[in-house]
Amino acid sequence: MIDVLIIGGGIAGLETACSLQDLGYETVIVEKEKTIGGHLNDWDTLFPTHRSAAEVLEHYTEETRKRALTIYLNTYVISIKKQNDGIFEVQTSRDVVFHCKSVVLASGYQLFNAERKEEYGYKIYDNVLTSADLEKRLKNLQGEFTTPTGVTPKRIAFIHCVGSRDEKSGNHYCSKLCCVTAVKQAIHMKQLCPQADVFCCYMDLRMYGPGFEEMYREAQEKYHVQFIRGRLSEVAENANGSLQLKVEDTLAARPSRLQVDMLVLMVGMETAKSTELFAQSCGLECASNRFVKTKDHHIGSNQTNVDGIFTAGASIGPLSVFDTVNHAKSAAFAVNDYLKAMK
Ligand SMILES: Cc1cc2nc3c(=O)[nH]c(=O)nc-3n(C[C@H](O)[C@H](O)[C@H](O)COP(=O)(O)OP(=O)(O)OC[C@H]3O[C@@H](n4cnc5c(N)ncnc54)[C@H](O)[C@@H]3O)c2cc1C
Numbered sequence: 070m071i072d073v074l075i076i077g078g079g080i081a082g083l084e085t086a087c088s089l090q091d092l093g094y095e096t097v098i099v100e101k102e103k104t105i106g107g108h109l110n111d112w113d114t115l116f117p118t119h120r121s122a123a124e125v126l127e128h129y130t131e132e133t134r135k136r137a138l139t140i141y142l143n144t145y146v147i148s149i150k151k152q153n154d155g156i157f158e159v160q161t162s163r164d165v166v167f168h169c170k171s172v173v174l175a176s177g178y179q180l181f182n183a184e185r186k187e188e189y190g191y192k193i194y195d196n197v198l199t200s201a202d203l204e205k206r207l208k209n210l211q212g213e214f215t216t217p218t219g220v221t222p223k224r225i226a227f228i229h230c231v232g233s234r235d236e237k238s239g240n241h242y243c244s245k246l247c248c249v250t251a252v253k254q255a256i257h258m259k260q261l262c263p264q265a266d267v268f269c270c271y272m273d274l275r276m277y278g279p280g281f282e283e284m285y286r287e288a289q290e291k292y293h294v295q296f297i298r299g300r301l302s303e304v305a306e307n308a309n310g311s312l313q314l315k316v317e318d319t320l321a322a323r324p325s326r327l328q329v330d331m332l333v334l335m336v337g338m339e340t341a342k343s344t345e346l347f348a349q350s351c352g353l354e355c356a357s358n359r360f361v362k363t364k365d366h367h368i369g370s371n372q373t374n375v376d377g378i379f380t381a382g383a384s385i386g387p388l389s390v391f392d393t394v395n396h397a398k399s400a401a402f403a404v405n406d407y408l409k410a411m412k
């Protein structure tokens with residue numbers, strides 16, 4: 070029997086596992102993909118410092134190697150059952166069944182599917198990308214940056230709140246990180262294409278974290294990114310592949326039109342579908358935003374309604390890397406308290 074089973078090998082799972090191993094517990098990570106690292110594998114640089122995401126991943130690869138952590142890759146957790154003796158039985162996609170004293174949910178998030186906002190033209194027009202697509206494009210960039218149709222962009226627009234703060238999408242909450250991600254990406258585009266005009270169309274700007282407000286100022290003062298308070302209502306494609314945007318300017322209270330070569334949709338973060346599935350199997354409560362509900366907002370953000378099941382990272386809602394790492398460290402301490410009390 071193992072002490073702790075961690076579901077998800079993103080940075081939350083990796084940080085929790087390293088901390089628990091250091092506290093002397095036998096810990097196993099189960100990851101559904103063929104590699105560890107979660108979403109960070111797809112990101113180029115990280116706000117607020119612009120350091121490479123690969124550097125953070127290398128750190129965790131090295132830390133897991135040093136501790137010889139047991140990681141099951143390509144293995145998907147399907148269900149969790151708490152037995153009468155308090156031991157958990159965890160069923161996986163590869164017919165491996167684990168028995169453990171406690172479970173940490175580090176299953177993270179999934180991205181909002183931008184095809185659901187048909188009027189924005191994602192997967193209909195070639196030069197409409199999501200923020201995640203742009204990260205991957207930047208990460209794999211060799212040579213000059215061009216749009217998907219091979220044009221050096223002269224005008225680029227970022228649209229905030231795609232699939233967040235939107236009753237129609239069923240997501241009334243704010244994804245918290247897409248404002249600062251837009252600022253990060255807008256700066257990056259100005260660095261790669263200094264001649265381009267870059268616009269951010271926002272509802273509100275939420276720069277809640279350390280260094281975020283400074284990045285926003287830098288975007289305006291040093292890079293001349295233009296911030297428009299407005300909502301996109303419609304996108305149409307021109308014959309040459311450029312895009313016509315209809316934007317409601319909510320400050321000037323009038324509709325305006327923008328012509329751009331590339332449109333980037335800042336997609337929100339949703340709870341991972343798999344989390345919803347295994348949550349049902351063990352009676353785990355989810356909050357109204359469908360992320361895992363924590364036991365106490367202020368003093369129990371790693372605990373759930375099921376004793377012995379803990380959370381780490383973005384399984385509780387949108388979190389930055391900084392917040393995720395801190396939440397994962399505190400998860401290890403919460404598990405430690407629980408296992409000590411069990412003895
Ligand atoms: C476009 C975009 C850009 C971003 N840029 C930045 C940035 O610049 N700086 C920053 O601080 N943050 C950034 N973030 C946020 C960052 O991605 C998160 O902080 C981070 O990914 C959270 O890590 P996590 O381990 O909690 O979740 P994830 O990265 O989602 O990892 C969860 C892991 O769990 C696995 N998993 C899920 N379900 C199961 C299951 N049933 N069984 C087994 N495994 C499972 C998944 O495969 C995944 O590997 C960005 C987010 C977005 C959307």
Ligand code: SF4
Nearest residue numbers: 230233244245247248
């Ligand atoms: S962080 Fe910004 S872009 Fe993201 S949902 Fe909140 S207000 Fe909208």
